[in-house]
Amino acid sequence: MSILTTEDRASRNTVIWRMVAGLAVAAVFLVPYAVMFIGSLKTRSEILAVPPNYLPQDGAQWSNYLTMWDTPETPVAYNLISTIVISLCATLLVLLVATPAAYYTARFKFPGKMAFMFLVIVTQMLQPAVLTTGLFKQMLAMNLYDTWLAMILINAAFNLAFAVWIMHSFFASVPKEVEEAAQIDGAGKLRVLFKVSLPLVWPGIVTAVIFTFVACWNEFAASLVILSTAENQPLSVALTKFVGQYSTAWQYVFGVSIVAIIPVIALFMIIEKRLIGGLTAGAVK
Amino acid sequence: MSVTTTQKRASKRKSAQEGGSFLASLPWIGPALLLILAIVVFPAGYMIYNSTRKISQVGTDLKGVGFDNFAKVFADPNLPRILLNTVIWVVVVVSLTVVISLALAQFLNKPFPGRTLVRMAVIVPWAASVVMTTTVFYYAMDPNYGIFNKFLVDIGVLEEGFGFTKNAVPAMAVAIVIAVFVSIPFTTYTILAGLQAVPGETLEAARMDGAGRWRTYISVILPQLRGAVAVAVLINIINVFNNLPILKIITGSIPGYSADTLMTYIFKILQFDRRLDISSALSVVNFVIVLVIVAIYVKTVKPMKEV
Numbered sequence: 001m002s003i004l005t006t007e008d009r010a011s012r013n014t015v016i017w018r019m020v021a022g023l024a025v026a027a028v029f030l031v032p033y034a035v036m037f038i039g040s041l042k043t044r045s046e047i048l049a050v051p052p053n054y055l056p057q058d059g060a061q062w063s064n065y066l067t068m069w070d071t072p073e074t075p076v077a078y079n080l081i082s083t084i085v086i087s088l089c090a091t092l093l094v095l096l097v098a099t100p101a102a103y104y105t106a107r108f109k110f111p112g113k114m115a116f117m118f119l120v121i122v123t124q125m126l127q128p129a130v131l132t133t134g135l136f137k138q139m140l141a142m143n144l145y146d147t148w149l150a151m152i153l154i155n156a157a158f159n160l161a162f163a164v165w166i167m168h169s170f171f172a173s174v175p176k177e178v179e180e181a182a183q184i185d186g187a188g189k190l191r192v193l194f195k196v197s198l199p200l201v202w203p204g205i206v207t208a209v210i211f212t213f214v215a216c217w218n219e220f221a222a223s224l225v226i227l228s229t230a231e232n233q234p235l236s237v238a239l240t241k242f243v244g245q246y247s248t249a250w251q252y253v254f255g256v257s258i259v260a261i262i263p264v265i266a267l268f269m270i271i272e273k274r275l276i277g278g279l280t281a282g283a284v285k
Numbered sequence: 286m287s288v289t290t291t292q293k294r295a296s297k298r299k300s301a302q303e304g305g306s307f308l309a310s311l312p313w314i315g316p317a318l319l320l321i322l323a324i325v326v327f328p329a330g331y332m333i334y335n336s337t338r339k340i341s342q343v344g345t346d347l348k349g350v351g352f353d354n355f356a357k358v359f360a361d362p363n364l365p366r367i368l369l370n371t372v373i374w375v376v377v378v379v380s381l382t383v384v385i386s387l388a389l390a391q392f393l394n395k396p397f398p399g400r401t402l403v404r405m406a407v408i409v410p411w412a413a414s415v416v417m418t419t420t421v422f423y424y425a426m427d428p429n430y431g432i433f434n435k436f437l438v439d440i441g442v443l444e445e446g447f448g449f450t451k452n453a454v455p456a457m458a459v460a461i462v463i464a465v466f467v468s469i470p471f472t473t474y475t476i477l478a479g480l481q482a483v484p485g486e487t488l489e490a491a492r493m494d495g496a497g498r499w500r501t502y503i504s505v506i507l508p509q510l511r512g513a514v515a516v517a518v519l520i521n522i523i524n525v526f527n528n529l530p531i532l533k534i535i536t537g538s539i540p541g542y543s544a545d546t547l548m549t550y551i552f553k554i555l556q557f558d559r560r561l562d563i564s565s566a567l568s569v570v571n572f573v574i575v576l577v578i579v580a581i582y583v584k585t586v587k588p589m590k591e592v
Binding site for chain 1: 306307309310312313314316317318320321323324325327328329330331332335389392393395397398399400401402403404405406407408409410411412413414415416417418420421422424425429430431432433435446466470474478520523527529530548551552555561565568571572575576579
């Protein structure tokens, strides 16, 4: 009896200790974004006050979230639409292009396979930031300069590598026998892919989608060079418009940041469990 | 577990069938190949081409100069300092990230009420763009109106606000903290995923043998995490090496090149000196360095056996 209660108390203490530690960890990771959020509720003069106040003294300026859509610096509503369109289309394009490549390289041997996989890894090492000059010249030549399509193609091309990697290892882990059974039934390669393999590698697809979407959503360097019209630019570029040489509208920088972060966090919340499953099969072999 | 892994490996080896010719693979890999060739190859080739040209500051291509630009790059008196900064930047950021993420993943793998919420909090820096996170740090570190500085003064650590982002060494330290902060979520989740694959029976057996917690971790858990850590390190090396926004925002206003890595140096040469030829040569050097590091890493650590 006494042993039992001691054990109970010990485990309860452990749980409490873990909860305290958990709270501390959560605080560390959320503090910068709390600063961001509180800053977005301050007036322009208060946010530059010396010394600063932790909390808004003139009351929370929720109106910042209304006025930020209509400023001389940048059309935020258009920027949000640009970000959504570019990220969704680029993610879709990556899926369409990476899935068959990942499937085929995981399933079949063919001459040039190693060269192809090497090319894919090399694109992972080349960041658009280093190549902006060439991208700029190329998009001018292709008549795509300052278009969404240009950024959809660029985002898709530079994020293809990771999607192929992840999905390749997922397809590789599906036993061949599962597919053979379907092949015996007379199904073609494409039918086997859609009916048998795709449902099995679902967590891998989710992981690839998240990675691609987040990377596209936050892309900055190439958008800065390729998109010149304010209405076409994504939120990441629009933010910099509030940073002036003499004075910065920090409250809008932070308000727009919060608006940009929320959809991605929502996406993560939906797939949190799948993400851990997804990274397992992708990373651990 | 080891049995199922072996089975998986065996079936995987069998499953790689003869697919036939390169032509037969084109309907499958063709779209990916086309996208890479159309979008990545031209700018990469253009960068290499420009590195062998002499280009005026307004962008006029004057003439081919062979390897002259590279000679200039290697004779650049700033280069040793910048290479040293780059090495410090990559090594410190990646090792701190991995050590902290290993501990954090171990903790987040234990059951306690509210664990899902803590995991969600850890994911936030991944969801936020690096530019946004760095911007809020930059604002909060300001010696006059920065909240972090005020906090440090209020709790008595500092006498008065300190210009963290005004001098090379503290600014570099701040940049390293931010880089670790934004790299932890992905790394922790990858390791957390790896922990799911550590079989309970193995841990049980180790405990029965009387192995302490630390012993169990070093000799049982860590080897199982090898794959997850290897992939996380590889992706972190590439990302940290090529990171521009953190250092550009935090150390960008510091005069000179004492807080620059190769990436920010390339950017400064292009933006302020308007030397497309020199910056292209530097970019080629940068790319070759990443390529060599990744090649050595892949060769020795073998993070992805399938590829």
